[in-house]
């Protein structure tokens with residue numbers, strides 16, 4: 263069953279994010295992720311869909327109407343919470359400060375397009391159609407918001423590139439991000 267993220271799902275979603283998604287947000291740790299998803303509930307242009315199986319979160323997908331200035335949007339919505347979570351992450355692992363500055367160079371933050379920020383299914387439930395259902399529900403949600411295309415970026419070499427191609431995404435471009443190659447796909451609704 264797919265529903266919208268609620269406050270009671272946040273710890274499970276943050277923990278699943280950290281477990282399955284290797285990107286920058288995971289490096290900032292579960293405390294930061296918890297604050298990130300909590301804050302997202304107050305931002306109308308951001309939505310997270312969760313897939314529940316027997317009361318457990320088996321997967322989730324997060325979409326944004328525009329990725330332009332996204333980090334600023336989160337910090338403006340919840341300066342205390344996001345600020346203290348970031349400080350905690352940096353104090354725990356000071357070298358993260360370099361990654362934080364590099365993250366600001368993410369090309370999406372300068373573009374006015376809708377984006378599927380992340381999609382993740384718990385490894386024990388993968389290859390059972392849950393990712394596809396979350397992807398399809400994300401399309402429906404974007405459509406309700408009058409959005410007719412969205413983008414998604416992923417590290418080159420991750421097997422989920424094949425998932426996006428299966429879902430009908432087309433490769434737009436590639437770029438270098440924090441020393442790794444990333445691919446930008448787009449999906450027309």
Ligand SMILES: CC(C)(COP(=O)(O)OP(=O)(O)OC[C@H]1O[C@@H](n2cnc3c(N)ncnc32)[C@H](O)[C@@H]1OP(=O)(O)O)[C@@H](O)C(=O)NCCC(=O)NCCS
Pocket residue numbers: 282283379380381382383384387388389390391392393394395416420421422424425428429
């Ligand atoms: C990518 C991911 C979301 C796919 O979820 P899933 O529930 O396993 O996918 P589904 O079972 O719905 O698969 C849908 C289709 O994609 C294909 N597919 C899924 N994962 C694939 C993979 N890693 N490689 C190749 N094909 C894949 C399936 O075979 C299926 O094809 P079919 O419809 O022809 O049978 C999941 O593997 C995952 O969470 N991975 C780790 C996190 C990640 O990399 N997320 C993407 C970056 S944000």
